[in-house]
Amino acid sequence: MSSMTICARFRPLSSKERRDHGDTVCIRCIDAETFLFKDEKDEEFTFSFDKVFYEKSEQAQVYEFLAWPIVKDAVDAINGTIITYGQTGAGKTYSMEGPSILVCDEQKRGLLPRVVEGLFDCIKSSGGTMKHSIKLSMVEIYMEKVRDLFDLSKDNIQIKESKSQGILLNGVTEISVSDPAEALQSLSSGIANRAVGETQMNMASSRSHCIYIFTVHQEVKRDDRLKTGKLILVDLAGSEKVEKTGAEGKVLEEAKTINKSLSVLGNVINALTCGSPGKVNHIPFRDSKLTRILQDSLGGNSRTALLCCCSPSPSNALESLSTLRFGMRAKHIKMSPRVKCNEDKCAKKQGPASSPIKHESCDII
Ligand code: ADP
Ligand code: MG
Numbered sequence: 001m002s003s004m005t006i007c008a009r010f011r012p013l014s015s016k017e018r019r020d021h022g023d024t025v026c027i028r029c030i031d032a033e034t035f036l037f038k039d040e041k042d043e044e045f046t047f048s049f050d051k052v053f054y055e056k057s058e059q060a061q062v063y064e065f066l067a068w069p070i071v072k073d074a075v076d077a078i079n080g081t082i083i084t085y086g087q088t089g090a091g092k093t094y095s096m097e098g099p100s101i102l103v104c105d106e107q108k109r110g111l112l113p114r115v116v117e118g119l120f121d122c123i124k125s126s127g128g129t130m131k132h133s134i135k136l137s138m139v140e141i142y143m144e145k146v147r148d149l150f151d152l153s154k155d156n157i158q159i160k161e162s163k164s165q166g167i168l169l170n171g172v173t174e175i176s177v178s179d180p181a182e183a184l185q186s187l188s189s190g191i192a193n194r195a196v197g198e199t200q201m202n203m204a205s206s207r208s209h210c211i212y213i214f215t216v217h218q219e220v221k222r223d224d225r226l227k228t229g230k231l232i233l234v235d236l237a238g239s240e241k242v243e244k245t246g247a248e249g250k251v252l253e254e255a256k257t258i259n260k261s262l263s264v265l266g267n268v269i270n271a272l273t274c275g276s277p278g279k280v281n282h283i284p285f286r287d288s289k290l291t292r293i294l295q296d297s298l299g300g301n302s303r304t305a306l307l308c309c310c311s312p313s314p315s316n317a318l319e320s321l322s323t324l325r326f327g328m329r330a331k332h333i334k335m336s337p338r339v340k341c342n343e344d345k346c347a348k349k350q351g352p353a354s355s356p357i358k359h360e361s362c363d364i365i
Contacts, residue, residue, distance in 0.1 A: 004304045004305065004306055004330055004331065004333050005050050005065075005066060005069075005303075005304070005305040005306070006049050006050055006305075006306045006308065006327045006328075006330055006331045007049050007050055007051045007052065007053060007062070007065065007066055007305070007306070007307050007308065008035075008047065008049045008052045008053070008307075008308045008310060008324060008327060009052075009053040009057065009062065009091060009095060009307055009308070009309050009310065010025075010027060010052075010053070010054055010055055010310050010311070010312040011055060011090065011091035011094065011309065011310075011311060011312070012055040012312075013025065013055075013311075013312060013313055014089070014311070014313075017311065017313035017315060017316075020313070020315055021313055021314055021315060024313075024314055025312040025313065025314070026038045026039070026312060026313065026314045026317045026320070027054075027312050029052070029054055030046075032051060032052060033048050033049060033050065033051060033052060034046060034047065034048045034049075034052070035047055035052055037317075037320070037321065037324065038314075038317070039317050039318070039321055040314060040317045040318060045321070045324075047324050047328065049308070049327065049331075050065075051065050051066075055312060058107060059095070059098060059107065059108055059109055059110055059111075059114070060107070060114070062095060062111065062307065063111055063114040063115075063118075066082065066111070066305045066307060067082055067111050067114065067115055067118070067305065068118060069303070070082060070231065070303050070304075070305060071115055071118040071119055071122060071231065072118075072122055073229065073303055073337070074119065074214065074216050074229040074230070074231040075119060075122040075123060075126065075132065075216055075218065075229065076218070076227075076229065077216070077218055077227035077228055077229040078229055078302075078303060078337045079166075079229055079230045079231070079232075079296060079297070079301055079302040079303070079337060080229070080230075080231045080232070080302060080303045080304070080305075080337075081231075081232045081233075081234065081294065081297035081298075081302050081303070081304040081305070082111060082115075082231075082232070082233045082234070082304075082305050082307070083233075083234040083236060083294075083297075083304070083305070083306045083307065084096050084234070084235050084236060084307045084309055085236050085239060085306060085307065085308050085309065085323060085326060085327070086236075086238070086239060086308060086309030086310055086319075086323045087238050087239050087240040087310075087311070087316065087319040087320075087323065088206040088238030088240055089206075089238075089311065090238075090309035090310050090311055090316075090319075090320075090323070091309040091310075092235050092236065092238075092307075092309045093110075093235055094110065095110055095111060095307055095309060096110050096111050096112055096233060096235045097110040097111075097112050097113075097191070097235075098110030098112075098113065101113045101184055101187055101188055101191065102184055102185075102188050111233065112187065112212060112233060113180075113184055115214070115231070115233065116180045116183045116184055116187070116214075117180050119134060119214060119216065119231070120134075120179060120180050120183075123216075129220065130218050130219060130220050131218075131219040132216060132217065132218050132219075133176060133216075133217045133219075134176070134177050134178075134183065134214060134215070134216050134217075135174040135175065135176050135177070135214075135215045135217075136150075136174065136175045136177055136183060136186055136187065136212070136213065136214060136215075137150065137169065137172045137173060137174050137175075137212075137213040137215070138150055138186075138187065138190035138210075138211070138212050138213070139157060139169060139172060139210075139211050139213075140194055140208045140209065140210050140211070141208060141209040141211070141261070141289050141290055141293075142207065142208040142254075143253070143254065143257050144257055144261070144288070144289055145289075146158075146159065146169065146289055146293075148172055148173050149190035149191075149193045149194055149210075150173035150175060150186070150189070150190055150193075151173045152193055154171060154172070154173070157169050157170060157171060157172050158170045158171075159289065159292045159293060161295075165228070166230075166295075166296045166301065167292065167293060167295050167296050169213075169293070172213075174215065187212065190212075194208070194210060206237060206238040207237055207238075207251075207254045207255075207258060208237055209234060209235070209236050209237050209261070209290050210234070210235040211232060211233070211234050211235075211293060212232070212233040212234075212235075213230065213231075213232050214230070214231040214232075214233075215228060215229075215230050216228065216229045216230070216231065230296075232293075232294070232297060232302075234294070236262070236290075237258040237261075237262070238258070239258075239262050239319070239322070239323060239326070240319055241259070241319075260288065261288040261289065261290045261291070262290075264284060264287040264288035264290070264291050265288070265290060265291055265294075266326060266329070267284050267287070268283055268284055268285060268287075268291045268298055269298070269326075269329050269330050269333060270329065271283045271284060272298060272299070272332075272333045273329060273330075273332035273333055283299065285298075285299065298333065300334070300337075301337060302337055303337050304333075306327060306330050308323045308324060308326065308327035309323070310323050310324065
């Protein structure tokens with residue numbers, strides 16, 4: 001059993017924050033894992049994470065620490081999930097996509113284009129003993145409806161659970177991609193579909209959860225065995241509270257829905273971390289679409305990383321504190337990732353143990 005990897009990331013001060021508070025920040029770095037945080041009443045808190053990325057941290061450092069180990073495992077059929085959490089404007093999308101996934105400075109490229117390249121690099125270096133294929137899906141959860149960003153006519157995708165494959169999005173578009181350029185082109189079209197909604201739906205990008213799903217099939221040529229790893233990237237909707245945004249009407253409804261799904265995410269994390277040993281604890285995965293989709297990720301069958309994105313400004317101290325506390329709670333979730341494989345093929349081909357990772361649907365490794 002391992003814990004989730006939890007990191008905090010502070011973006012540089014925005015020009016508005018500089019205008020309001022000059023260069024003042026509410027954090028003091030102690031080391032790469034620990035910092036002091038001062039709230040609006042000047043009370044100090046010490047936080048420790050697996051890694052803290054301060055304002056000068058590079059996108060590449062975030063990728064190397066947080067995402068690369070998960071990418072390598074996904075190619076070996078171990079599920080992985082990477083989540084960005086935080087208030088609107090805290091740097092979730094910047095961390096996930098960078099300024100653009102197609103054209104931007106190498107230095108500024110976000111996790112998504114790096115993950116795509118990492119996946120294809122891993123496949124290339126696995127040599128000719130295995131045949132890999134990658135499929136992509138991209139959905140958005142808006143007002144508790146799952147919309148297919150590759151096919152906007154599918155605007156209410158249902159979530160199903162299969163014994164061998166876990167949580168599935170029924171009928172979601174899956175695009176087969178054979179190289180990074182093709183994958184990035186597809187992702188960019190999905191992102192554009194999200195952006196179209198942005199004007200219609202009042203900043204949809206911060207009012208919806210965006211979920212990128214990479215399904216990596218691995219066929220071992222020698223014995224025809226088929227294994228599948230699912231890598232899910234989640235750019236969550238903003239976690240700010242309704243009262244602070246002064247929302248009304250439709251925006252208020254959106255904010256309430258977001259708050260509900262994020263609070264269900266918090267409840268799921270609480271239930272996963274507060275259970276007493278030996279006692280079966282009810283985990284409320286079904287209380288929101290987000291937690292249902294993330295059930296395999298949070299419930300244990302995944303390597304999961306959470307990036308808690310924060311502003312370093314005293315003007316956002318309350319929201320940053322809430323984000324950091326959310327991350328601290330998640331730290332206590334224990335994960336036990338397992339290799340998934342196609343049951344029919346595995347049943348025929350049982351082999352000797354070669355990995356300490358528990359096999360989910362049959363006992364071949
Ligand atoms: P969110 O997705 O959390 O709402 P964004 O990622 O859109 O927030 O970031 C808000 C603004 O801050 C954007 O203009 C973005 O370019 C900038 N920003 C965020 N993080 C960083 C960073 N690490 N370095 C430089 N600029 C950043
Ligand atoms: Mg965003």
